[in-house]
Amino acid sequence: DIQMTQSPSSLSASVGDRVTITCRPSQTITTSLNWYQHKPGKAPKLLIHTASNLQSGVPSRFSGSGSGTDFTLTISSLQPEDFAIYYCQQSYGTPFTFGQGTRLEIK
Amino acid sequence: QVQLVESGGGVVQPGRSLRLSCATSGFTFSNYPMHWVRQAPGKGLEWVAVMSYDGRDEYYADSVKGRFTISRDNSKKTLYLQMDSLREEDMGVYYCARDRRQNSGSYLGPDYWGQGTLVTVSS
Numbered sequence: 001d002i003q004m005t006q007s008p009s010s011l012s013a014s015v016g017d018r019v020t021i022t023c024r025p026s027q028t029i030t031t032s033l034n035w036y037q038h039k040p041g042k043a044p045k046l047l048i049h050t051a052s053n054l055q056s057g058v059p060s061r062f063s064g065s066g067s068g069t070d071f072t073l074t075i076s077s078l079q080p081e082d083f084a085i086y087y088c089q090q091s092y093g094t095p096f097t098f099g100q101g102t103r104l105e106i107k
Numbered sequence: 108q109v110q111l112v113e114s115g116g117g118v119v120q121p122g123r124s125l126r127l128s129c130a131t132s133g134f135t136f137s138n139y140p141m142h143w144v145r146q147a148p149g150k151g152l153e154w155v156a157v158m159s160y161d162g163r164d165e166y167y168a169d170s171v172k173g174r175f176t177i178s179r180d181n182s183k184k185t186l187y188l189q190m191d192s193l194r195e196e197d198m199g200v201y202y203c204a205r206d207r208r209q210n211s212g213s214y215l216g217p218d219y220w221g222q223g224t225l226v227t228v229s230s
Binding site: 001032034036038041042043044045046049050055085087089091094095096097098099100101 | 151153157166167202204207214216218219221
């Protein structure tokens with residue numbers, strides 16, 4: 001199975017900050033990487049697919065990059081509604097494993 | 108708009124069974140692979156199973172293989188998860204989710220998700 005390691009596990013930041021979350025799979029997954037935002041009691045929301053493609057309707061302050069075994073999610077200027085948990089997931093092969101999540105909190 | 112609504116969760120004793128349903132609307136259900144993903148209390152997301160758009164292929168996480176069965180009824184636009192021999196570690200919110208890829212034997216990962224249904228396993 002492909003293990004997905006996210007860092008950091010938690011992050012405190014302020015509105016307007018630029019933040020970066022990293023995801024590293026245990027083997028190469030080309031660009032088969034998705035990023036999700038999850039708020040308590042809500043359905044997870046797809047932000048980025050295929051490593052760097054912004055899902056329709058997602059604000060442009062979200063961006064993704066990377067390939068192989070090194071990926072990043074960047075939020076260019078944090079907004080109040082961005083405080084949530086973020087997950088990466090590989091779609092390279094089953095089981096379609098998730099990272100452990102990054103909790104983004106208000107400083 | 109795309110809608111997925113899970114149901115069937117509840118409280119069940121260890122070793123018993125439960126069947127979850129996911130009713131869909133707003134898209135051509137028979138064109139899309141479908142996933143189940145769960146979240147245990149205080150934990151992260153865990154992928155559980157996927158079924159191909161035509162129901163011919165299914166894959167499972169090792170943690171549920173042999174105990175859970177994913178199925179679909181394309182005429183009813185509904186996805187199912189039969190959960191047998193339930194354990195306390197199966198407790199959590201179960202989400203159904205649509206795969207992004209249509210009419211293909213490969214997968215891209217979920218795009219739309221339901222709100223989830225809670226499964227509690229307790230004696």
